[in-house]
Amino acid sequence: MKKSIGIAVLVIGVLLAAFGFYQNEASSKTLIQIGKTEINTQKNDPMTNPLIIGGGVVAIIGLVVVVVAKK
Structure with a gap:
């Protein structure tokens, strides 16, 4: 059960x-x-930095949850 929750959290973070x-790359123009x-x-855009940091x-x-759940 913990392993599947860990995988879901991992996917959401990525x-x-x-x-x-x-979003950071979409703001360039010619x-x-x-x-x-x-x-x-x-x-x-400074508003994308929290998305990148939070996702990481x-x-x-x-x-960590996936690794700990294996034991």
């Missing part, structure tokens, strides 16, 4: 961190494009 990385040369801007923490907790 998905949460992946969503945070995706300013100027001349031929093959282009100038891009990337705005780092939740994934680590899930991994």
Whole structure:
């Protein structure tokens, strides 16, 4: 029972961190494009950092629960 809960928490943590990385990359846009040369801007959204950090923490907790449940 604990192992399945740990796996579920691990998956949720990985998905949460992946969503945070995706949101962080989605904020770039092209300013100027001349031929093959282009100038891009990337705005780092500080609101995605808690998603990435929180997802990592939740994934680590899930991994610990899975490892402890094996014993």
